[in-house]
Amino acid sequence: MTKLDLLKFVPFRMNRLAAEISQALSSEYRDRYGIDIPEWRVIATLGFRGAPCSAQSIVDSTRTHKSTISRAVASLIARGLIERVENPADRRENSLQLSREGKALYHGLIPRLLSREREILSCLSPSELSHFEHALTKIEQGLGLPQTSDVAADAPHDAGEPGARARPGFVSER
């Protein structure tokens, strides 16, 4: 008769912790700028990359559903925070980039978010923190989630190293 204590069960703890942390951060962008999580992800991706990139590449790196990204993009364009750049070579896709206002928002937001992150993680010693991040990385790799090194700036889609994609076992597509 095995029992299972939810409060010790890692999947549950991760869920709960992620929800709690999102909540703690959301005030920074929701209350302050009226943007939600998917919108923030789009801005963060464009801001970090520097170069324009397609909606699809944001989908890939953030693992957010394409319809969600599509709506976020539409709303950000409507508010003038990002701009579409038509790609004459392939007229299906349109590259996206931050507008002036978008960049300003991005650079205003980042220090606040980083400081919140630090605040939340301040309960860990430097060594605990580095162990923790290391563990996150290993689990991400184990699940086949994209890593910083995977996202080859804006390379044509399948330049990824073999084995990174199409892992056997776990859920690969949603």
Added chain:
Amino acid sequence: MTKLDLLKFVPFRMNRLAAEISQALSSEYRDRYGIDIPEWRVIATLGFRGAPCSAQSIVDSTRTHKSTISRAVASLIARGLIERVENPADRRENSLQLSREGKALYHGLIPRLLSREREILSCLSPSELSHFEHALTKIEQGLGLPQTSDVAADAPHDAGEPGARARPGFVSER
């Protein structure tokens, strides 16, 4: 001009990882038994506690919204997996407990879920795993999330140690 790499930003990573892990586990209870996450949380809590307990105490320990728990409870009762036990002492609340079928489901599910959890965490060495769990605990404490030791079986609500509730700073209520 600070930048922020989403893929290195812990809040984002936690979100993505939690979503991914949920997905990986959900097949065990969703596809197999047709129960969703909130329903599973109710079953897990009742199963673990052994004793009947109120919906409110499930809300507290799982930090799931009360309306979500209410709906999960209604659905589980409709399917005969849990039972309501009227409490003559306080007729607002009704204690909940697993039915025979609910217990069977619980005991059938647990080994599968534990094995999935192990599988996901198998990329960590025993020492990495214990560091990781330790870090989770500290972050949870930092955010004021309930810990196993907090949940005094079924004690009247506010027997909690001082300082555990009503933390200054972070979000305390949702």
Added chain:
DNA sequence: GCGAATTAGTCTCACTTGCAACTATATAGG
């Protein structure tokens, strides 16, 4: 004891999200 405040739980509403169908464009095969 009686009204006010509190608590358990349900219900409605608005919003978000994922899925899948759809449009438009691009590429491959014969």
Added chain:
DNA sequence: CCTATATAGTTGCAAGTGAGACTAATTCGC
């Protein structure tokens, strides 16, 4: 070329969820 297939992105729809109003029952203060 012309059909078949694949890809980028959008949209309609349905399901799930949180906020908060609401009901019912209890407890507190005086």
